[in-house]
Every structure is written in C-alpha cells, then in structure tokens.
Amino acid sequence: MKKFCQIAFVLMVLLSSCQDKNLQIVSNQSTDYVIVIPENADSLVEHAADEIQYYMEAVSGAKPEIRKLADKPAGPSILVGWPVEAKETKPATVHISVSSEQLNIGGGNSRSVLNAVYFFLERYANIRFLTPGAEVIPENPYFSVPGDLDFSYTPEITTRTVHSRLFYNNPSFAAKHFVTQEAFPRYVPGARVHTFHRFLPESVFFDKHPEYYALRNEERRPTQLCLTNPEVFKLVVEAVDSLLKANPGAEVISVSQDDNTQYCQCEECKAINKHAKSPAGSVIDFVNRVARKFPDKQISTLAYQYTRKAPENIKPEDNVLITLCSIECDRSAPINEKCRDFAQDLEDWGTLTDNIRIWDYTTQFTNFLAPFPNLHTLKPNIQLFRDNHAKWVFEQHSYNPSELFELRSYLTAKLLWNPDADADSIISEFLKGYYQEAAPFIQKYISKVHKEIKADSDFFLFLYGDPSQAFDSFLSPDHLIQYDNWYEEAQAAVAGKPEILERVKRAGLSVDFALLEAARQQISPEIGLVQTNDDGSNTVSVITHERLERFKNVTREGNITLLNEMGYTIDEYVGQYSEMLKRAGATNLAYQKPVELLTSPKKYANEDPRVLTDGAFGGPNFYANWLGFEGNHMEAIIDLEKEVMVSEISTAFLKVTNHLVFYPEKVQYLTSKDGTTFSEFGVAGNQEPLTRKTRKNDIRNFTVERKPQKTRYIKIIATNILTPPYWHHGTGLPAWIFADEVMVR
CATH class of the missing domain: 3.20.20.80 (Glycosidases)
Structure with a gap:
C-alpha cells in the first residue's frame, strides 16, 4: 500500500508539472478564453475565427465567444488575425505563439491567417481533413497547447494547385489544405x-x-x-x-x-x-x-x-511566366533518377528567370482508374521543384476520380505545403482515418505494387500508357490475384460499416479494372473472357461477368463517370465490354487461324499478325492488343484451313483522334476457296467520318452480313485516310489504323 501511494504521488507531481508547462485552454469542456479579432478584420479573418470556434467546440465541447478588439474582456484570449511583425515575415508566413494567457494565431496576410488556423487545428487538435465529407475530430475535453509555443513557417512553394475536383468543387476543403480553388488562379x-x-x-x-x-x-x-x-x-x-x-x-x-x-x-x-x-x-x-x-x-x-x-x-x-511541363517523364521513379533531361531543363531555365511555374503530371490520362504506382515519386519530385526555386506548382491529377483518388489528392496537397513531410506517415494516417479496419489490407496493396515497380528498373510508367504494358511486371497474373484477395479482405473487414465499405469498393476499382483488361487478353487460365467446359466448348467467364457488374455498380454509386481524358465514359466502356463478352463467347471460325499480312504493321502488339485471331480483344487504348498500321492500308489474309460456310465477317477498329488513330474509310472483305482468286464478300463503310466534332475515343466493329457461302480464305482490306485533314493538329503526319479480333461466323 505504501509503495502504491508513492507511485501515485510521483504521477501527480509529473502531471502537475506537465500541466504547468501547457496553456490550458479548455478544462472539463469549459473555457474562459475568448477569440479576439481586429476591429478592421476582413472576411477571411472573420472566417478564420469562426472555424477555430467551430472546431474547438467539436473537439472539446467548449465554445469560446468571438469578440472584436474593442469588446475584448480582461482575461485569457485567442488572438486571430494580427500580423506577424518579425523582419523575415513574408505574405505566406503562418505564425502561432503563446504569451502568458494569450494564444496568438496570425500570418503575413489574411489568407495566411486562415492557413495558420487550419495548421493549428491539425497540429495541436489532431484534426484530419481527409475529404470534403470525412474528417477525423478526436474528443479532448481538456484541450491545451504547449506553454512555450512559438512556431513560424513560410511555405517555399507559394502557389499550390492539385488538379482534383475534391478541391475545385469544395473551396472550403481546398482552404484546409492550403491549395488553390481553381486550376489557373x-x-x-x-x-x-x-x-x-x-x-x-x-x-x-x-x-x-x-x-x-x-x-x-x-x-x-x-x-x-x-x-x-x-x-x-x-x-x-x-x-x-x-x-x-x-x-x-x-x-x-x-x-x-x-x-x-x-x-x-x-x-x-x-x-x-x-x-x-x-x-x-x-x-x-x-x-x-x-x-x-x-x-x-x-x-x-x-x-x-x-x-x-x-x-x-x-x-x-x-x-x-515560364510554365515548364514534365509530360514525357517516366513516372516509375523520381524525375532526378529517370528523367534527368527534364531536371537539366529545369536547372537551365532557372539560370534565365526566377519566374517559373511547374506543370507536373501524376496520373495515367488514358486510364484514370488503372493502377499507377507513383506515390513514392511525389515527394522527391516536389522537392526537386522546390530546390530549383519554383514558387508555383500545378500538379495535374485527373480532376475526375482515379486510382485511390482521395488519398492522392490528400498526399499531394500535404507535400506541396511541406515538401519535407514524411510521405509514409501521411499515407498511413489517411488510410487509418478513411478506411478504418480495412486500412492494413489497402496498405499491403500499396506497399506491394510499389515494391514491384521499383524492382522492375526497365519499366516505363507512362502518362499515356495502359495496364497491358504491366502484365509481365507489377500487374502479372499472380500479383493481380493477390491484390484482389487483399481488397476482398478489406471489404470483409468493414462489412458492417456501409459508408466505409463503399470507400473500400471505390479503392478496389483499380484492381477490378486491371483484371478486366487482363481478361481481355486471356493472360492466364484464371483470368480470361471465357472458360472451357468439360465438353471443350467455351462460355463467358462467370467471374469476369460478375466483376464487370461490380465495376458498373460501384462507379455509378460513386458518381465516377469518365475513364480517360478523351471523354470515354464508364457507361461506354461497360457497354462495349458487355458486347465484347458476347463476341468472345460466340463461335469464331477464325479463332487461332493463321494470318498473312500483305502490308506492314508498326510497333504495337509486337507486329504479330496472330493478334487478329488470338481470341484476345483490344481495349480503349492502342497499347492493348491492337495491330497498328501507320500511313498505310491494312491488308491481311486469314486461312480458315478448310472450306466452311460463312455468313458474317467482322473486325474491330479503334479510334483515338488526338493520337492520330482513326477509323478506316472502309473495310472490304473478299473470299476465296484457293487463296488466289478472290471475290467480294461485302464492304463496311465508316458510318462516323472524321469531323471537328468527332468523338475522340471509341471502338467500332466493321461488319458485313450476307447469305452464307462456302469459302476457305478471307482477305481484309482496311483503307487508311493516310493523313488527317488540314484542320487537325496532326495534318501532314501519317494517320494510324488499329485493328483487332476478326470474327467469322
């Protein structure tokens, strides 16, 4: 008993000592403090006072009054809006200090005062502004701050923009993260x-x-x-x-x-x-x-x-104002490692001017929802910009939802404010706050996918790339199955929390999308469009069909409407994927049949003619299983290896107009029994000729149906427009056509 009393006494002394060093603002949900603002306070300073009053009550249960200076009572006060008078103060400076019974929250201008309030709430009240609809506000009925507090910070990047609709559509959320409320202020x-x-x-x-x-x-x-x-x-x-x-x-x-x-x-x-x-x-x-x-x-x-x-x-x-853009860079590693020519350009421009705005890129614009493991590059890249005296940084995210959209927006804003912040800690605090019990499983995915891309030093992570480029790397079949399992475990961990479950489902869309794209290409027995039955026949994969339905439902519930920057919608993607599943499940007389090319393809799909009959299907990007022809027509002959009755021939073509990929003017089908003498089967014209208003991104099947006839060989002639019209930005350059699976019935 005597020993217990001695321990209790020591604890009381320590507690009393700690309290003496702190400024006790709230005690047992009660406060004597008053928030005081200047007589001439503008709307930003008044808003700053309102915010600290609101969040102090949310944290501690105590709601201090707001008074103008003339009405300030004697006693303790929280001064909001007084300028910082130190010689080194700049407009962007935030300052928080304690003097006697007074807490002073100020800045170099009114915007910085508001920044100082939000910084104070994060640092000393442990509030986290995760998304516009999700905040972590810990309860603390005995709210205090260090009695020797004297903090000043001047962000070196003074104009900070994250191209995310979370900030643009929610100005108050942008203010809490010290970023601009529009792309071009x-x-x-x-x-x-x-x-x-x-x-x-x-x-x-x-x-x-x-x-x-x-x-x-x-x-x-x-x-x-x-x-x-x-x-x-x-x-x-x-x-x-x-x-x-x-x-x-x-x-x-x-x-x-x-x-x-x-x-x-x-x-x-x-x-x-x-x-x-x-x-x-x-x-x-x-x-x-x-x-x-x-x-x-x-x-x-x-x-x-x-x-x-x-x-x-x-x-x-x-x-x-020089706006220096990093669009060509490999995003698998920091710019200083894999894009040294850009880093050199940044240094060279810095010798010419101090007026540089950085336009950086952080997502895959051709596939917003694809896995894009570049989180590890954000901090070193922003540090590079800061170290080269860039005061204005625009991080072009997708604006629309992309992989881990909320996390990316949060992390990027934090690093723009403080490029030296601990990125891993920021990610961890966000995951725990936003995904709660599911956080460890999403953290496993993030850690693994980044570990794999770091291990693949030859991989080029491109802004205009495609998941298919990574199917032998960080998106291999084994990895995809593991990622999918982690997201299933994440959903199970929050099954009883509908709101958190929806967040986890949205986070898992990137893996769902990658698996859907992998299934197009039949990359493994477990991941494909069709499954082989015991009798040798094929039917549409139940797993892929269910995944497509989940993808459709989660995107609709989350108001996620666009797949890429070219206006290709989720509804269009789902619709075309559904049609593709029907094609994949149908009998195709051309499946795995030999193909002879009479004109030369270029670069894509390894220039392999078998792409046209391999049972895999191209997606909305030309990297994915499309056979490309640049500045020339496509001519191919398929040998069905025996005479069969044919009534329909169809070939899919891709359109990505801003990348000079256009539909053919027409597709002519000819048939032959001997491979030498061909007669016309039919012509499929382009029903969507190129105009100024043509949709940028689409897929269309060029199909001819007619009365059945016996044939063995099929010749396909797709007529390229050869060069875009004079008004197109690519005029004078060679036009592309991209073809994929030929279906013969």
Missing part, C-alpha cells in the same frame, strides 16, 4: 493554356491568310502560328488587349503554343531558333514582345515538348 478565363488557336482561329483566318500559320515541308498548316509574321504579332496583341480589358481583375494571360509539335519552320523562325539553339527561341522572342506591351501583367507561356529546352542568347522578360 488569377488567369484570364479562356486564355489559360494553348492559346495560339484562340487568338487566331483557323476557321477565321486560314483561308485568306495561310501565311499566319506554320510552314511545314513547304506547306502552310494551321498547327501553330508563324511567330515572325508582323501581322500575327499585331493580331495577338489586339486579342490580348481585348481580353485583359474584359477581365480587369485578372493578372495573368497565356500566350502559348497549341498542343502539338508542328511549329513553324519558315526561314525567319528557323533563324531565331538556330541562334537560341532551341525551338523555344522563337516563342520567347514573340512572347517577350507581347509582354513589353503589357508591363503590369504576367504573360504566361509554355516550356512544353518542343519548347522545353531552355534557349540560349535570349532571356524571358521579367513579366513572362
């Missing part, structure tokens, strides 16, 4: 990026003034502007002036190249680029001249693709 609406065609629309000027546009192979094309034409400069200045006058509050306007690489090669433009040792030379020369006309505005332009290399012998004007 302070920009002129409608003139934010790729603006050359907006200033001089081809439909208005090209017919009468082709000289305003790029000279390519001795031919004028409306792909980019001729930047040495004096009339082009005059018209662009007039357009910029008009837009700025219509938007007097805007500070930035983009004068930037269009989204293609077909820049002008006239003698005058070539001379500037030669002197600058980069095609960026003519762009910077042009933009500098525009910037001198508007010295009180920022003129933004791109260092993107062909202009990414910094020029020599010319510097951007002080009011020119």
